[in-house]
Amino acid sequence: MRHKVYQRVLLILIMSLLSLFTIDNRVSAEAGPVIGIAIKGEINAGQAALVRKAMADARSKQAQAVLVEIDTFGGLVDAAVSIRDMIIDSPVPTICYVKNRAWSAGALIAISHKHIAIAPGGSIGAAEPIPTTEKTVAAVKAEFAATANRTGRNPRVAEAMVDKSLGYPDYAEPGQILALTDYQAAKVGYADIVAPDREAVLANYGLTGIEVLEYTQGWQEKLAGMLSDPAVKSFLMSIIFLAVLTEIKTAGLGVAGLVGLGAALLFFGSQWITGIAGWLEIILFIGGIGLIILELYTPGAGVFGIIGIIAIFASLFLTLGANVAAVNMLAISLLIAIVLFIVLLKHLPSSKLWDRIILKDAETKGAGFSSSQDYSLYLGKTGITYTGLRPAGALIIEGVQLDVVSEGQFIEPNTLVKVVSITGNRIVVRPVHS
Structure with missing residues (x-):
C-alpha cells in the first residue's frame, strides 16, 4: 500500500514539472x-x-x-x-x-x-x-x-x-x-x-x-506596397533601361543618368525594405553600371560593356523572383524602353523642352571670349581613328592627335571618320562609308 502511495506522489510531481514546460494548446x-x-x-x-x-x-x-x-x-x-x-x-x-x-x-x-x-x-x-x-x-x-x-x-x-x-x-x-x-x-x-x-x-x-x-x-511600408505593383516595377525598369541607352548614346550627358539612378533607388529601395532584394542583387546592379561607364571611357573591345549589361539584367531578374514572370516583365520593360528611346532620338532634339534643358549660350569670339585652342577648323574634316572609339577615343587629323567621341556607336581603330560637330572641346565624329 505504501509503495502505491509513493508511486502516486511521484506521478504527481512528474506531471507538475511537465506542466511548467508544456502548455496544452497554449x-x-x-x-x-x-x-x-x-x-x-x-x-x-x-x-x-x-x-x-x-x-x-x-x-x-x-x-x-x-x-x-x-x-x-x-x-x-x-x-x-x-x-x-x-x-x-x-x-x-x-x-x-x-x-x-x-x-x-x-x-x-x-x-x-x-x-x-x-x-x-x-x-x-x-x-x-x-x-x-x-x-x-x-x-x-x-x-x-x-x-x-x-x-x-x-x-x-x-x-x-x-x-x-x-x-x-x-x-x-x-x-x-x-x-x-x-x-x-x-x-x-x-x-x-x-x-x-x-x-x-x-x-x-x-x-x-x-x-x-x-x-x-x-509611410515606408505604404510606399513599398505602391512600388511593388507589377505595373510600377515595369515602369521603373523601363526608365532604368532608357537611361542606360541614353547615356551610351550621349557619351555621358548626365541628365539621363540621374533620372535612371532615381528610378533604380526606388526600385531596389522598395525591394530592400521588404527583404526581396539582398546585397547580391544590389552589388550586381552597381557593378554593371560601373562596367558600362568603364567601357565608355576605356578601350575594352566591348567586353566590359557586355558584362555590365549582363550584370544589370541578372540583378533585375533575381530581384523579380528569377522565374518566367520575371523574364516576361524584363522583356516588356526593355521593349518599352527601346520604343521610348527611338521616339526621343527622333523628336526631342527639335522640341521646345530640349531648348529649355540644353544651354544654348556660347563663349564666342564675337562676344569677346577666347579659348586655349579653337577646334572649329576641324569641322567637316576627315581623319583616321588612332584608337577604338567606345565611344571616346583618339583621332589623327593632318598629323594632329585629337580626343574625340562617336555618336554612340563603337568604331574600330584605323577607320576613316568625319568630324560632324564641335561644342567647345567636345569633338563628335561619324564613320565615312566609301
Whole structure:
C-alpha cells in the first residue's frame, strides 16, 4: 500500500514539472508583450515590410507571442511567400486570427502559423492562382502542402484550396475550389477555436491581460506596397533601361543618368525594405553600371560593356523572383524602353523642352571670349581613328592627335571618320562609308 502511495506522489510531481514546460494548446507565457500585426486589404510588399519590422521587434522585445490578424481577399504570391517564411522561421510563437476571411495568398499566410483562431462567419481557402496554368497551380499547390505539413495539418486540405480538380470529401466536389467556413476549419484542424474577438483568442492561449503592441503600416511600408505593383516595377525598369541607352548614346550627358539612378533607388529601395532584394542583387546592379561607364571611357573591345549589361539584367531578374514572370516583365520593360528611346532620338532634339534643358549660350569670339585652342577648323574634316572609339577615343587629323567621341556607336581603330560637330572641346565624329 505504501509503495502505491509513493508511486502516486511521484506521478504527481512528474506531471507538475511537465506542466511548467508544456502548455496544452497554449503559447508559452514569458515576460514581454504581445506583438499585434494587422494584415488587411491586398497583400503586397508593404505588408511584407510591416511583418519584417514587427518580427524583428518581437525578438528584441522578447515578446511572448505575435498575433497576426488577417482580413484579405489575397494579393501578390511573392509577398505572401516572404511573409510565410518569416512566420515559419520565427523563434517567437505566432497566432493567426482570421477576422473575416483569409483567401488566396492570405490562406498561405494563415496556415503558416502553428496556432489559428477564426471569427464566427470567417472563412479560409479559395487559393486558386491566377493565371491558372498547370505550372502555376503545381507550384502554389506544393507551397501550400509543404506549409501545412510543416505546421502539422493535413496537406490534402491545403492542396484542395489551390487545385479545384482534387476536391475534398464532404466539403468540395472535384471541380470546386475548397474554402472552409469557421466551423469547417475547426473540424478539419485548420483552426484551434472559433473566437468572437481578440480577447477570446488571447484568453485561449493563456495571454489574458498581456500588453499588445500594435503594428500598422507607416509611410515606408505604404510606399513599398505602391512600388511593388507589377505595373510600377515595369515602369521603373523601363526608365532604368532608357537611361542606360541614353547615356551610351550621349557619351555621358548626365541628365539621363540621374533620372535612371532615381528610378533604380526606388526600385531596389522598395525591394530592400521588404527583404526581396539582398546585397547580391544590389552589388550586381552597381557593378554593371560601373562596367558600362568603364567601357565608355576605356578601350575594352566591348567586353566590359557586355558584362555590365549582363550584370544589370541578372540583378533585375533575381530581384523579380528569377522565374518566367520575371523574364516576361524584363522583356516588356526593355521593349518599352527601346520604343521610348527611338521616339526621343527622333523628336526631342527639335522640341521646345530640349531648348529649355540644353544651354544654348556660347563663349564666342564675337562676344569677346577666347579659348586655349579653337577646334572649329576641324569641322567637316576627315581623319583616321588612332584608337577604338567606345565611344571616346583618339583621332589623327593632318598629323594632329585629337580626343574625340562617336555618336554612340563603337568604331574600330584605323577607320576613316568625319568630324560632324564641335561644342567647345567636345569633338563628335561619324564613320565615312566609301
